[in-house]
Amino acid sequence: MDIHAKLTPHFTLNELIRSARASELGIDNTPPKYVLNNLIQVCTHILEPVRAHFERPVRINSGYRCLALNSAINGSQTSQHMTGQAVDFEIDGLANYDLALWISTNLTFDQLILENYVSGKPNSGWVHCSLKTDQNRTQLLTINGRNKRSGLIK
Numbered sequence: 001m002d003i004h005a006k007l008t009p010h011f012t013l014n015e016l017i018r019s020a021r022a023s024e025l026g027i028d029n030t031p032p033k034y035v036l037n038n039l040i041q042v043c044t045h046i047l048e049p050v051r052a053h054f055e056r057p058v059r060i061n062s063g064y065r066c067l068a069l070n071s072a073i074n075g076s077q078t079s080q081h082m083t084g085q086a087v088d089f090e091i092d093g094l095a096n097y098d099l100a101l102w103i104s105t106n107l108t109f110d111q112l113i114l115e116n117y118v119s120g121k122p123n124s125g126w127v128h129c130s131l132k133t134d135q136n137r138t139q140l141l142t143i144n145g146r147n148k149r150s151g152l153i154k
C-alpha cells in the first residue's frame, strides 16, 4: 500500500506509521495487514470523530510501532501501539485535558490516557487512545512521568 494513501478521509497511512526514531535507526516500520486494519478502525472511530467535532487538524505523534521500534523507545512490552490499536495525538492550541475529556464522554475506547499534561499549559503532553474490536475496557488514566492515576486529572 502507498504510504500516502488515505486510510480514512483525513488520515494517511504515513501519518500513522512515520517515526523519526525509526528513520534514524533504519527500522522498517511497515505494518502487516492485520495492523493496517486496526489502524483503519482507530482512524474511523477515534481520529475522524475528533477531527469532525473540533473542526481542526489532528496531529499524530505516534501510531503503529513495530517490535524493533517499540523496543528502541523503551515502550511497554504490551503496548497497543504494536498492534496498531493505539495512537498518540493532539490538536494544536487545544488543551489535551479538554481533548481527552471530550473523547471520554463521546467515544468508545479501550484505554484513554492523558499523558504528561501540565494544567495551564494547553500544549503540554498528549492524548493516548486505543480501541479494540470488542471487549473495550473504557479505562481512563492520567500519567505524568512515573506517576499513574485513575481518571482524567487536570
Ligand SMILES: [Zn+2]
Pocket (backbone or CB within 6 Å): 062, 081, 086, 087, 088, 128, 129
Ligand atoms: Zn501511546
